[in-house]
Amino acid sequence: MSDGPFDVFALIIAIIAFIIAIKASSQAAELRRRLSSLEEMFRAQRPVQPPLIPADVWADAPPTTSAAPPPLVPQAEARAEAPPPLVTEDISPPPREASTEADATPPLPAPAPGFEERLGTRWVVWIGGLALALGGFFMVRYSIEAGLLGPGVRVFLGGVFALALLGAGEWSRRKESISNIAALPIANIPAILTAAGTAVAFATIYAAYALYGFLVPATAFVLLGLVALGTLAAALLHGPALAGLGVVGAFVTPILVSSGKPDYWALYIYLAVVTAASFGLARIRLWRWLAVTTIAFAVLWIFPGLDTGDLQVAPHAFHVIAGFVLAALLVVCGFMFGPTIEDGEIEPVSSGSLGAYLFGAMLIVLSSAHADLALMAFTLLVGATLLVAWRAPAATGALGAAAATVFVVFAEWAVRANPDMLVLPGGPMADIAPTAIDSAVTLHLVMAAIFAAGFGIAGFLAQGRSNSAIIPVVWSVAGVATPIAILVALYARIAHLDRSIPFAILAVLLAAAFGAATEALARRETRPGAMISTALFATGTLGALALALTFALEKGWLTIALALMSLGTAWISMQRPIPFLRWLAAIFAGLVTARIGYDPRIVGDAVGTTPIFNWLLWGYGLPAASFWAASLFLRRRADDAPLRMLESAAILFTALLAFMEIRHFATGGNMTSAPSLLEFALQVCITLALAIGLERLRLRSRSVVHNVGAVVLTVIGGLVGVFGLLLLENPLLWRTDVGGAVFNLLLLGYALPAVLMLLLSYAVAGERGKAYANTIAGGALLFALTYVTLEIRRFYHGPILSSGATTGAEQYTYSIGWLGFGVVLLGVGILVNSERARLASAVVIALTILKAFVIDMSTLTGVYRALSFMCLGIVLVAIGWLYQRILFRRQIAPPPAPQTST
Numbered sequence: 001m002s003d004g005p006f007d008v009f010a011l012i013i014a015i016i017a018f019i020i021a022i023k024a025s026s027q028a029a030e031l032r033r034r035l036s037s038l039e040e041m042f043r044a045q046r047p048v049q050p051p052l053i054p055a056d057v058w059a060d061a062p063p064t065t066s067a068a069p070p071p072l073v074p075q076a077e078a079r080a081e082a083p084p085p086l087v088t089e090d091i092s093p094p095p096r097e098a099s100t101e102a103d104a105t106p107p108l109p110a111p112a113p114g115f116e117e118r119l120g121t122r123w124v125v126w127i128g129g130l131a132l133a134l135g136g137f138f139m140v141r142y143s144i145e146a147g148l149l150g151p152g153v154r155v156f157l158g159g160v161f162a163l164a165l166l167g168a169g170e171w172s173r174r175k176e177s178i179s180n181i182a183a184l185p186i187a188n189i190p191a192i193l194t195a196a197g198t199a200v201a202f203a204t205i206y207a208a209y210a211l212y213g214f215l216v217p218a219t220a221f222v223l224l225g226l227v228a229l230g231t232l233a234a235a236l237l238h239g240p241a242l243a244g245l246g247v248v249g250a251f252v253t254p255i256l257v258s259s260g261k262p263d264y265w266a267l268y269i270y271l272a273v274v275t276a277a278s279f280g281l282a283r284i285r286l287w288r289w290l291a292v293t294t295i296a297f298a299v300l301w302i303f304p305g306l307d308t309g310d311l312q313v314a315p316h317a318f319h320v321i322a323g324f325v326l327a328a329l330l331v332v333c334g335f336m337f338g339p340t341i342e343d344g345e346i347e348p349v350s351s352g353s354l355g356a357y358l359f360g361a362m363l364i365v366l367s368s369a370h371a372d373l374a375l376m377a378f379t380l381l382v383g384a385t386l387l388v389a390w391r392a393p394a395a396t397g398a399l400g401a402a403a404a405t406v407f408v409v410f411a412e413w414a415v416r417a418n419p420d421m422l423v424l425p426g427g428p429m430a431d432i433a434p435t436a437i438d439s440a441v442t443l444h445l446v447m448a449a450i451f452a453a454g455f456g457i458a459g460f461l462a463q464g465r466s467n468s469a470i471i472p473v474v475w476s477v478a479g480v481a482t483p484i485a486i487l488v489a490l491y492a493r494i495a496h497l498d499r500s501i502p503f504a505i506l507a508v509l510l511a512a513a514f515g516a517a518t519e520a521l522a523r524r525e526t527r528p529g530a531m532i533s534t535a536l537f538a539t540g541t542l543g544a545l546a547l548a549l550t551f552a553l554e555k556g557w558l559t560i561a562l563a564l565m566s567l568g569t570a571w572i573s574m575q576r577p578i579p580f581l582r583w584l585a586a587i588f589a590g591l592v593t594a595r596i597g598y599d600p601r602i603v604g605d606a607v608g609t610t611p612i613f614n615w616l617l618w619g620y621g622l623p624a625a626s627f628w629a630a631s632l633f634l635r636r637r638a639d640d641a642p643l644r645m646l647e648s649a650a651i652l653f654t655a656l657l658a659f660m661e662i663r664h665f666a667t668g669g670n671m672t673s674a675p676s677l678l679e680f681a682l683q684v685c686i687t688l689a690l691a692i693g694l695e696r697l698r699l700r701s702r703s704v705v706h707n708v709g710a711v712v713l714t715v716i717g718g719l720v721g722v723f724g725l726l727l728l729e730n731p732l733l734w735r736t737d738v739g740g741a742v743f744n745l746l747l748l749g750y751a752l753p754a755v756l757m758l759l760l761s762y763a764v765a766g767e768r769g770k771a772y773a774n775t776i777a778g779g780a781l782l783f784a785l786t787y788v789t790l791e792i793r794r795f796y797h798g799p800i801l802s803s804g805a806t807t808g809a810e811q812y813t814y815s816i817g818w819l820g821f822g823v824v825l826l827g828v829g830i831l832v833n834s835e836r837a838r839l840a841s842a843v844v845i846a847l848t849i850l851k852a853f854v855i856d857m858s859t860l861t862g863v864y865r866a867l868s869f870m871c872l873g874i875v876l877v878a879i880g881w882l883y884q885r886i887l888f889r890r891q892i893a894p895p896p897a898p899q900t901s902t
Contacts, residue, residue: 240287251297264305264315271301272322279330286339291331291349295356298323302360306367313368317377320360324381327353328388328395335392344393344468351397354385358398362405366412372443379447382406386458396471399478406451406482410489413444441494448490452483452510460517463533464524476533480540483510484547491551504552511544522576535580542569542584559602562592563623566646570630577637585630586645592623593649600660601671609669616664620657624650639703647705651694655713658686677736680724681749687717688756695763714760717753718779725749725783731790731801738790738799746794750787754780761836774836781840785821785847792817811859816871818848 251274275298282290298319305316332350333341341347361378368374385402389395459479463472487510491503518537524530542565549561566588573581601607602619627650634643663671666679694710697703731738731746738745757780765773793801796810822844829837 240285240290251301262305264312265318267301268315268319268322271298271319272326275323276326276330279326283330283337283339288349291353295323295327295331295353299356299360302363306363311364311368311371313364313371313373313377316364317361317373320357320364321377321381323360324354324357324384327357328384332388332392333394335388335395338392338394341394344466344471346397346468346470346474347394348397350392350394351401354388354395354398355401357381358385358401358405362409365409369416370409370413370444375443375447378405378409379450382451383454386454390458390462393466393468393471396474399474403455403478403482403485406455407485407489410444410448410486410493414489414493444493445490448486452486455479455482456513460520460537463521463530469532472530472533473536476536480514480536480543484540484543487544487547491547495551499554500551504548507544507548507551511541511548514538514540514544518576531578532580534576535578535584538569538572538576538578538581539584542572542588546588554603559592559595559619560622562588562595563626566592567626567630567633570633570646574633574636582634582638582640582642585634586642589627589630589646589649593652596620596653596656600656607664607669607671611665612661614664614669616657616660620653620660624653624657627653635701635703644703644705647703648709651690651705651709651713655687655690658690659683662686675724675729677725677729677731677738677745677749680720680729681745681753684717684721684725684753685748685756687713687720688753688760691717692756692760692763695760695767699767714776718776721753721779721783725753726786732793733802735800735802738794738801740799741794744794744799746787746790750783750790754783754787757783777836777840781843785818785844788817788821789814808859811856812867815848815851815856818844818851819871822848 251271275294278290278294281287282294302316302319305312328338329336330338331353332338333347335350338350341350358381361374361381365371365374365378382402382405385395385398389399456479459475459477462475462479466472487503487506491497491500494500495503514537518534518541521530521534521537545568546558546561546565549564550558553561566585569581569585569588573585596602601616603615607616608614627646631643631646631650634640634646660671662679662682663675666676666682667673691710691713694706694713698706698710727733729736736745757776761773761777761780764776790801792810792813796807796813797804822841825837825841825844828834829839829841
């Protein structure tokens with residue numbers, strides 16, 4: 001068997017071990033140097049009692065090289081138990097005059113070691129330790145190449161050399177500990193020798209198993225594990241370098257020793273022992289990194305057994321339960337044997353350790369297809385998480401992991417039985433028909449009841465138990481979100497998202513429980529986080545009610561239910577002035593908006609064919625009314641972001657209601673048809689009417705949303721009018737039946753928009769810029785003149801305006817019609833003294849004059865040309881007379897009185 005893998009493996013382990021040891025030794029030397037400087041400073045001054053240092057929480061304590069391990073009690077307690085020094089007489093400080101300048105001035109700290117000192121006291125030792133390990137490896141290699149020693153002797157000598165290095169490391173440690181000479185800033189020789197011995201021991205045992213076959217897998221596994229555990233134990237004496245080497249070696253050992261049929265019980269019992277040793281060492285030394293590394297390796301060892309066809313649930317469940325228990329006992333701060341911590345703090349390692357094993361338990365449940373034993377183990381760990389978090393606030397963060405894993409388990413269970421819920425590129429999976437119950441659901445229902453009651457009751461009772469603001473909030477979030485998530489998963493799994501009165505009743509009961517909790521919390525005294533917790537339970541109340549409506553009604557009623565929840569939340573915010581409730585009302589509005597974006601028809605093809613009174617009226621009208629009412633409630637207290645979101649939603653749904661009803665009416669219920677002249681005409685009219693209403697409303701509310709909404713609707717109406725009515729669906733350009741002689745689409749599409757634009761221009765006059773109002777008035781004039789032109793063409797061509805030639809009589813009628821329209825505008829301007837109407841008259845008459853000289857002169861012949869110019873001349877003269885005699889009549893001054901002589 002080749003010896004190459006042995007050399008490579010041994011070399012890698014040696015290099016890694018010595019790099020870690022070198023880094024730790026450097027840190028230790030620097031620490032000793034600083035400690036020596038501080039001791040010299042303190043000796044030169046008056047001795048004082050050192051302050052008590054409390055035990056830190058996973059403080060990543062610096063490496064130490066002392067001979068004896070630190071006590072298991074905190075340092076403060078150890079100092080308290082030390083006997084006080086004997087005092088025989090009162091000691092008073094010497095007079096100030098007696099103190100010398102040398103005594104008053106502390107000595108300067110020792111200078112940093114130079115290059116020569118570093119070379120002689122550190123680097124030589126490090127290189128020597130690495131040379132020892134490599135020398136042993138190369139000696140074995142030479143013996144193999146020269147054929148001097150057999151395999152058995154090689155393994156024996158390797159073991160002897162490992163023991164020699166370990167013995168040398170222990171001897172040097174004891175020798176250094178019993179010496180009375182002050183420690184020099186030198187390299188950590190005992191740690192380096194011990195690391196070399198550990199690396200050689202690992203390589204020797206692995207060579208005996210993998211290269212020479214002297215050891216069976218079980219024996220090699222035990223020996224490698226013992227070396228790893230021994231390395232962890234030696235880390236108590238030699239610092240974190242050996243701890244890192246030991247934990248890596250312990251968790252890598254099962255990979256080095258493999259067999260065709262893995263024994264998961266033996267593996268996980270071994271890992272439990274390693275985890276206990278590593279957690280214990282991390283707790284004694286307060287090494288955060290060691291605890292985190294152990295948890296990461298332990299969770300990673302769950303994955304190899306999950307992809308097997310026949311998953312062994314029992315050993316995997318034992319692994320996560322054992323790791324969870326050990327983490328709770330030794331890692332979680334403030335619980336059992338874990339480090340102490342101040343009340344009210346959430347410690348990441350404490351919470352993360354429990355969350356990691358909950359994640360592993362969730363993976364076992366999902367991989368085993370929800371086996372009963374896996375579900376029981378998962379339920380046990382979730383309940384234990386609630387207990388540990390209740391007793392130890394440092395682990396409160398694990399509640400989030402518990403709630404998340406519970407939701408994932410139940411959601412996967414719901415989707416597993418409902419494959420049609422999966423959105424796939426080709427649609428639902430073929431040949432799979434979901435059934436209501438395809439396996440026993442009793443255990444899941446029992447779990448659901450336990451989880452919902454446990455999280456909800458604990459979340460309520462945890463309020464007021466801590467002076468921290470974040471801890472009760474975390475309990476509230478878990479207590480509210482978990483029952484609702486479980487209820488939704490059960491509804492999807494059992495009712496298949498169809499109408500279900502039993503689930504609606506459950507949702508109402510859940511809402512009642514949350515409502516009672518909200519009232520009880522609102523009556524309590526003010527505590528940190530109480531306001532947010534109360535708001536969260538109020539949110540749960542409204543959310544459960546929304547679910548009840550969704551469960552009891554058809555799918556389209558979800559939009560209405562959420563909109564009504566927004567109104568209800570706004571009303572509750574008036575009774576209970578909780579700031580979050582205002583945001584919650586806005587959040588419900590956002591959900592309804594997202595729901596509309598997903599399916600604008602709300603109920604798909606079941607909208608109905610009845611104009612106006614169809615599903616669109618309920619799906620858009622009720623939310624619009626709810627949002628308008630909710631905005632009125634919120635405006636009574638403040639003009640803030642939630643109010644503006646609700647006002648925006650109210651305007652949006654009002655406009656969408658109008659647009660969707662118009663489209664339904666114009667297309668006969670076929671919502672995917674192409675637009676028409678009727679649809680564009682109605683949309684322009686409704687948009688302009690809404691803009692007029694918002695312009696009037698903003699004068700009273702002074703709302704920025706109403707202000708911007710009016711401008712946006714005006715712009716939309718103008719764009720639809722220009723591009724839709726004048727271009728895309730202009731009956732002069734496209735074959736369109738406009739209807740009767742007077743009451744037709746021309747009246748609806750051009751005359752009525754012109755009137756609405758005129759009213760809108762007067763509504764914004766004096767409130768907005770003059771250019772804005774004049775632009776709208778110009779649009780009104782354009783549409784009015786277009787109506788006059790198209791109506792004349794309707795008289796000559798019938799309902800289809802795009803066919804037929806234009807006769808001389810028709811051209812003459814256009815001129816007469818435009819001229820008459822200009823005269824009417826002038827008359828209106830004179831009667832109401834409107835400068836804008838007179839200017840519009842001037843524009844129309846100017847266009848008439850232009851038409852007469854450009855078009856009529858070239859196209860008209862005979863009597864029509866003469867009549868055109870005659871009428872134009874008479875009208876222009878009459879207009880001039882009106883301007884001179886009525887509008888701008890000059891006052892003739894009376895003649896001066898004759899002079900009389902006396």
